[in-house]
Amino acid sequence: MTDTVLPEPTPEQAQLFARVRRLMLIAGLTTALAISAVLIAIGYRLFHEQGSAAATDFTAVLPKSAKIVATAATGDRLVVTLDVGGMTEIHTFDARTLKPVGRLRFSSEP
Incomplete structure (x- = not known):
């Protein structure tokens, strides 16, 4: 079997690869932050819901006539x-x- 040997990247290519990695890291972190914010908002609404009020009997006294x-x-x-x-x-x-x-x-x- 023959192994394919990849040539070493040039300095410009290495710099480009580093820049792409950095941009991908920033995009990934931003996406993770956005997803976590949405999940936190959903969780907050689920667990801090006011709920419906319990049925109560109430008699209001009205003025005469x-x-x-x-x-x-x-x-x-x-x-x-x-x-x-x-x-x-x-x-x-x-x-x-x-x-x-x-x-x-x-x-x-x-």
């Missing part, structure tokens, strides 16, 4: 519009805990 006019829900708030003796009130609750967050009253000018 109050009528519920409208309700609305967003991601974290529950809004109830009331008509209390001709005046409009908006009550806001936290959707997860159902605790009152705020109240806004409207009245007519005399």
